[in-house]
Amino acid sequence: MADFSFWVIFSNLLLAARWTVLLSLIAFISGGLVGVVLLFLRTSGVKALAWFVRIYVEVFQGTPLLMQLFLLFFGVALFGIELSPWAAAALALTLWTSAFLVEIWRGCVESVPKGQWEASSSLALNYVEQMRYVILPQALRIAVAPTVGFSVQVIKGTALASIIGFVEVTKAGTMLNNATFRPFLVYSLVALIYFALCFPLSMLAKKLEGRLNVAR
Amino acid sequence: MSPAETRPLVEIKDIRKSFGPLEVLKGISMDVAQGDVVAIIGRSGSGKSTLLRTINGLETFDSGSISVDGTPVIGGEKELKALRRKVGMVFQQFNLFPHLTAAENVALAPKVVLGAGAKEQAETAREMLEKVGLGDKLGNYPSQLSGGQQQRVAIARALAMHPKVLLCDEITSALDPELVNEVLRVVETLAKDGMTLILVTHEMRFARDVGSKLVFMHHGKVHEEGDPKTLFAKPGTPELAQFVGSIG
Amino acid sequence: MRKLDFSALLPYADALVEGLIFTVVLTLVSTLAGIAVGTVGAWARTSGPRWAGGLVAAYVEVIRNTPFIVQLFFIFFGLPAAGVKLSEASAAFLAMTINLGAYSTEIIRAGIDATPKGHWEAGLSLAMSRFEVFRHVVLAPAFKKVWPALSSQIIIVMLGSSVVSQISAEDLTYAANFIQSRNFRAFEVYFLVTALYLALSIAMRAALAALGAKLFPKV
Numbered sequence: 001m002a003d004f005s006f007w008v009i010f011s012n013l014l015l016a017a018r019w020t021v022l023l024s025l026i027a028f029i030s031g032g033l034v035g036v037v038l039l040f041l042r043t044s045g046v047k048a049l050a051w052f053v054r055i056y057v058e059v060f061q062g063t064p065l066l067m068q069l070f071l072l073f074f075g076v077a078l079f080g081i082e083l084s085p086w087a088a089a090a091l092a093l094t095l096w097t098s099a100f101l102v103e104i105w106r107g108c109v110e111s112v113p114k115g116q117w118e119a120s121s122s123l124a125l126n127y128v129e130q131m132r133y134v135i136l137p138q139a140l141r142i143a144v145a146p147t148v149g150f151s152v153q154v155i156k157g158t159a160l161a162s163i164i165g166f167v168e169v170t171k172a173g174t175m176l177n178n179a180t181f182r183p184f185l186v187y188s189l190v191a192l193i194y195f196a197l198c199f200p201l202s203m204l205a206k207k208l209e210g211r212l213n214v215a216r
Numbered sequence: 217m218s219p220a221e222t223r224p225l226v227e228i229k230d231i232r233k234s235f236g237p238l239e240v241l242k243g244i245s246m247d248v249a250q251g252d253v254v255a256i257i258g259r260s261g262s263g264k265s266t267l268l269r270t271i272n273g274l275e276t277f278d279s280g281s282i283s284v285d286g287t288p289v290i291g292g293e294k295e296l297k298a299l300r301r302k303v304g305m306v307f308q309q310f311n312l313f314p315h316l317t318a319a320e321n322v323a324l325a326p327k328v329v330l331g332a333g334a335k336e337q338a339e340t341a342r343e344m345l346e347k348v349g350l351g352d353k354l355g356n357y358p359s360q361l362s363g364g365q366q367q368r369v370a371i372a373r374a375l376a377m378h379p380k381v382l383l384c385d386e387i388t389s390a391l392d393p394e395l396v397n398e399v400l401r402v403v404e405t406l407a408k409d410g411m412t413l414i415l416v417t418h419e420m421r422f423a424r425d426v427g428s429k430l431v432f433m434h435h436g437k438v439h440e441e442g443d444p445k446t447l448f449a450k451p452g453t454p455e456l457a458q459f460v461g462s463i464g
Numbered sequence: 465m466r467k468l469d470f471s472a473l474l475p476y477a478d479a480l481v482e483g484l485i486f487t488v489v490l491t492l493v494s495t496l497a498g499i500a501v502g503t504v505g506a507w508a509r510t511s512g513p514r515w516a517g518g519l520v521a522a523y524v525e526v527i528r529n530t531p532f533i534v535q536l537f538f539i540f541f542g543l544p545a546a547g548v549k550l551s552e553a554s555a556a557f558l559a560m561t562i563n564l565g566a567y568s569t570e571i572i573r574a575g576i577d578a579t580p581k582g583h584w585e586a587g588l589s590l591a592m593s594r595f596e597v598f599r600h601v602v603l604a605p606a607f608k609k610v611w612p613a614l615s616s617q618i619i620i621v622m623l624g625s626s627v628v629s630q631i632s633a634e635d636l637t638y639a640a641n642f643i644q645s646r647n648f649r650a651f652e653v654y655f656l657v658t659a660l661y662l663a664l665s666i667a668m669r670a671a672l673a674a675l676g677a678k679l680f681p682k683v
């Protein structure tokens with residue numbers, strides 16, 4: 001009996017974990033794309049654009065992800081734009097992710113020595129070309145470790161989608177708990193699944209960081 | 217010089233120490249009497265620092281024995297604490313605590329270890345800093361002092377615990393040449409006042425003029441020891457002769 | 465499209481203020497407790513016995529690799545099954561403390577690791593015990609070094625605290641949920657509350673910077 005419900009719980013959680021993984025991937029990839037665009041705006045040298053990105057970052061990093069979700073899910077609905085939990089979660093996580101990634105990457109771009117900009121502009125490269133051929137390849141090397149590290153935050157962030165009814169691991173856990181009344185077991189397993197997803201990435205980030213420091 | 221019937225203040229007997237496969241101290245024995253000023257010289261890597269650091273337990277040793285004022289040097293936090301109350305140390309890099317003023321640096325150990333009250337702390341700090349000629353720098357942070365001044369604060373800090381013996385490891389090596397003398401003068405005064413000193417130094421003139429005993433270390437052994445003036449004038453071994461010659 | 469009407473929030477000003485106070489107090493208290501946990505954790509990691517260091521390392525990894533909301537649910541729903549029953553507020557406090565404790569362990573540890581070996585040796589040579597050196601010599605400069613990182617983490621934890629509304633702890637987000645269930649003005653409520661959180665994080669950043677400058681003066 002006890003064993004039966006353990007396996008039922010565990011297998012259901014694993015099934016739900018697919019959606020955690022999928023949502024994480026979507027948020028991370030689309031957040032990364034938006035982040036790249038923001039990065040270009042931020043480092044373009046055009047004051048207005050840079051300021052826009054600054055405020056964007058301030059707002060998304062300075063407010064709870066949960067509020068961003070609520071605004072998109074409950075708030076926007078009142079204007080007739082009906083978003084599914086899926087869409088709201090994906091959109092909110094994308095915006096939130098991009099705000100962190102652009103800051104991480106900006107730090108990496110800025111750590112490329114000034115002389116590189118000067119040298120490349122003296123070669124008559126325009127801004128996009130400079131970024132594309134000179135700055136980004138160098139910044140990329142530094143950016144890998146913190147970017148991988150941030151992917152852990154994204155995975156953990158997807159847990160909030162449960163609150164607007166998107167059935168991923170955490171929501172599945174709540175539902176299973178309501179059905180089995182075994183909260184200790186259920187939430188231990190939920191935690192375990194997140195740990196299994198996040199810990200390898202954390203280790204990878206640490207390893208990459210270490211390798212970079214040795215290379216320097 | 218020291219009376220034969222009294223026990224030496226620091227007794228080092230056949231100390232051996234290896235770092236992995238590298239044997240750094242290969243059986244060192246040495247007696248230091250109350251009031252001695254021992255200058256240890258030798259090439260880089262000959263084990264001078266390691267020897268000094270075994271005396272106050274910063275470095276362990278593999279065999280042999282050391283005792284200071286009758287207290288054997290053995291592991292264990294309590295034993296080490298007791299030992300270190302008798303042994304002060306001054307470092308090449310000063311190692312002042314950056315978040316504390318000169319006076320606070322000096323008064324910290326009396327406060328923490330001896331439980332000195334505020335008034336006693338202030339008195340100790342003033343007395344010790346005056347002794348090293350820094351009575352006007354009580355409130356300065358280390359970053360607001362020159363290298364020579366910082367090193368003098370470090371000496372005052374060690375003195376505040378009233379050690380029986382003071383260990384100095386190349387305490388002028390990190391200083392600009394023009395600041396070396398102010399530190400050496402302080403050490404000389406200490407020597408004159410009867411402080412027992414064991415110094416690792418590259419200042420040959422100082423070793424000769426102030427030292428009461430010279431120890432030349434070579435490949436982890438005491439290669440030669442004796443009266444500084446005699447040894448500098450007439451080295452007994454080609455190695456010392458070469459070393460003294462190379463330093464100039 | 466309907467019109468925005470922020471005046472519909474006015475009758476609920478009290479609820480918002482109460483929620484805001486709850487969030488601020490919860491953050492303040494769990495920040496203090498979390499940093500205390502982090503300091504002890506960092507001591508164990510850097511200078512403690514091996515078993516304690518290992519235990520703390522495991523704690524840090526478990527917390528950093530699981531979502532806060534799951535930690536909160538485990539404490540609030542899971543622990544009673546193991547005989548530990550907590551009120552909403554104390555479960556929220558405990559979860560936040562444990563969470564910040566793990567992150568600050570790592571942050572403070574980085575500061576301790578950056579302490580020059582010579583400072584330890586100088587302290588030990590003055591007959592201080594390892595703990596005394598840690599307490600009087602190492603800790604203050606280490607905190608000074610990591611204060612910016614610690615401040616950021618505190619703000620992250622404050623923002624993360626909005627999740628405690630999900631166990632009915634009556635914080636700012638709880639107030640927002642309550643109000644929108646009454647007046648159906650979800651956008652206005654969440655917009656205002658989001659702005660309040662933003663103001664709070666900006667204010668906290670300034671306050672923490674000022675506190676840092678006071679606690680760890682530049683010399």
Ligand SMILES: Nc1ncnc2c1ncn2[C@@H]1O[C@H](COP(=O)(O)OP(=O)(O)OP(=O)(O)O)[C@@H](O)[C@H]1O
Binds near residue numbers: 235259262263266
């Ligand atoms: N912690 C350690 N681990 C491994 N090897 C060490 C360690 N400390 C010292 N050594 C080695 O032991 C030898 C003796 O070092 P020590 O510092 O005692 O020399 P020294 O005579 O003080 O030299 P210097 O004049 O350069 O200060 C050197 O070869 C050094 O590389």
Ligand SMILES: [Mg+2]
Binds near residue numbers: 264265266385386
């Ligand atoms: Mg040396």
